[in-house]
Amino acid sequence: MRQETFSVLQALAEKHTGQFLHKNKQVLFAGRLTGLAFRTGHDSIDALARHIGDFRPGANLELEAATALLDRHSRFVSERRELAPLFEQVIAPALARTAPGPYRIWCAGCGSGQEAFSLLILLNNVLPAETVRRIDLVATDISEAALMRANAGLYSHFEVQVGLTAGNLIRYFTQASEQRWQVSPALSRQVQFQAHNLLSPEDAPGRFDLILCRHVLGGMTPEHRARAEQALHRHLNPDGHIHLVG
Ligand SMILES: C[S@@+](CC[C@H](N)C(=O)[O-])C[C@H]1O[C@@H](n2cnc3c(N)ncnc32)[C@H](O)[C@@H]1O
Structure with a gap:
């Protein structure tokens, strides 16, 4: 990739997603694009970068390129090590304290959905069904590709082996093929996946009692990270909690 191309991509990623592209990962970024x-008829990344502005308005190739560049690595989260402390210290006391209305949770930058499903598995394991019905879980991401995977709820054999216990795999998934596992419809119904850019706070899906944002802000430039964090705080209910990782 030519140096001008990398500079164009770096500027695009920052403008649309806030993410900073490190120079030493150019080969990885070229692969993602x-x-x-x-698909858009260019025989190289350099040719794509040269014409990227020509497609506006309408097709928004800029945004497509910026989201294609993102790190979308998602994984199931360990119930015992990572989510149980959050449940014991934040969710359980809040459910006990608040009136029996909805308890709203937002997974911001949810990737392919594993984080939201991991949280639901924990909640279904430890809470009575009527309390689980109080939970309103919204999971958002800027990447349509990530959201398509999250909505499909299909994970490879390798993916389910990271962070999921055998008991939870059997209880909440069915084997769709030799290599793939399907999230149960009952679990899928408990989360709404939506498109949302953390840099566009006006489009945020409401106010929340708990916001999780894991492995998203760490890749942003300091200015964009500060903007995104402020936006998350603005969407927190009084006594709400933000769980930031990375
Ligand atoms: C490394 S993945 C982490 C996914 C998930 N939180 C997890 O820990 O498994 C980062 C995710 O953040 C999303 N992302 C990056 N910048 C974003 C932005 N400005 N707005 C919304 N999502 C963003 C990416 O599309 C990607 O799916």
Whole structure:
């Protein structure tokens, strides 16, 4: 990739997603853009970068390129090590304290959905069904590709082996094929996946009692990270809690 191309991509990623592209990962970024370059009739990433502005308005190739560049690595979260402390210290006391209305949770930058499903598994394991019905879980991401995977709820054999216990796999998934596992419809119904850019706080899906934002803000430039964090705080209910990782 030419130096001008990398500079164009770096500026695009920052403008649309707030994410900072490190120079030493250029090969990785080129790989993420190859599919988009060929789909749009360009024979190289350099050619795509040269024409990226020509597609506006309408097609918004800029945004597509910026989201294709993102790190979308998602994984199931360990119930015992990572989520149980959050449940014991934040969720359980809040459920006990608040009136029996909805308890709203937002997974911001949810990737392919594993984080939201991990949380639901924990809640279903430890709470009575009527309390689980109080939970209103919204999970958002800027990437349509990540949201498509989250809505499909299909994970590879390798993915379910990271962070999920065998008991939870059997209870909440069915084996769709030799290599893939499908989240149960009952669990899928408990979360709404939506598109949302953390840099566009006006589009946020309401106010929440708990906001999780894991492995998203750490990749942003300091200015964008500060903006996104402020926006998350503005969408917190009084006595709400923000769980930031990375
Ligand atoms: C490394 S993944 C982490 C996913 C998930 N939180 C987890 O820990 O498994 C980061 C996610 O943040 C999303 N993301 C990055 N910048 C974003 C932005 N400005 N607005 C919304 N989502 C963003 C990416 O699309 C990606 O799915």
